[in-house]
Amino acid sequence: MVRYDPEKYAAVADNFVYVHRALRRDLSRIIEGGAELFERDFPRFARILAKHTELEDSLFFPALEERAPGSTTMTTAPHQEIESLAAALVAEDSGGDPSERLRALQELLVAHLREEEELVMPAMMEHFEAAEIWALDGRIMELCPPEFMQEMLPWWFTHIDAEDRVAVAQNMAVGVPSEVLPVLCQWISAGLDEAEWGALVARVPALTSGAV
Ligand SMILES: [Fe+2]
Ligand SMILES: [Fe+2]
Known part of the structure; x- marks a missing residue:
């Protein structure tokens, strides 16, 4: 396992580790829970995922791009694909079986989150001091x-x-x-x-x- 500077790791972990874990866990739970749970809890999952993506696209990734151009390019297509799939699932009339598209969403999301954890998170730690990441983190509340x-x-x-x-x-x-x-x-x-x-x-x- 790669050893990261613990201060920098703490500064990036909320967004790249702990929110990602909750997203993966909640989506698995919704998939296992069937139609009733999907109708009740998927809209909340989708709102939180959309905000997570928005924070990356408007706050964290532009800041990283300024210092390390190209380091978040691989997230652009998955963000669009994941968000449109999630939005379509929310908009769908109840009654249709969403399980196949939920699994497709899960597959895309799991791969995307892994890519961010393996490529973008280390780049954040490489190009920012811990205090700079905390400062970005501090702006989350402005956007939520x-x-x-x-x-x-x-x-x-x-x-x-x-x-x-x-x-x-x-x-x-x-x-x-x-x-x-x-x-x-x-x-x-x-x-x-x-x-x-x-x-x-x-x-x-x-x-x-x-x-x-
Ligand atoms: Fe993302
Ligand atoms: Fe993410």
Whole structure:
């Protein structure tokens, strides 16, 4: 395994590791869950995927392209293909069997996420200092309305395991302004049961230190 600078790794991991894991896990769950789960949960998956793609296309990748031209070119076609497939699945009348196209989406998405993890994420670490990546990360909130964050955060923490939750929460506790943290924590805890939330706070006490 390649050894990355831990500070830089922490700075890129939210977007390239932990969101990707949640996307893969949620899509597998939806595929296994059949028609009812598809109708209930796929629209949310598609909204979160679309925002993830938008953040890459409008925030992270242009910044990387400035320093390393061509390093995100391989993501352009998959982004378009994945987004149009997901949008078509959302728009579809209920009743048709979406499972074949869901599997096609999964195949494209899994390959795309792997490519970003293997090629784009290392390029981010090569061409940016950790503080610069954090600064880009800090702009995510500008591009995400509160309604989106309220939906995305509990979704995210539900679809990663306990260790990943700790890593993401630690990043948040450091990177998010202290006046914003309490409301984010409220949204996160809405997605977890009491024991899961308790276990997370025990590992990342900063989550509640500023809470009202
Ligand atoms: Fe992407
Ligand atoms: Fe991505």
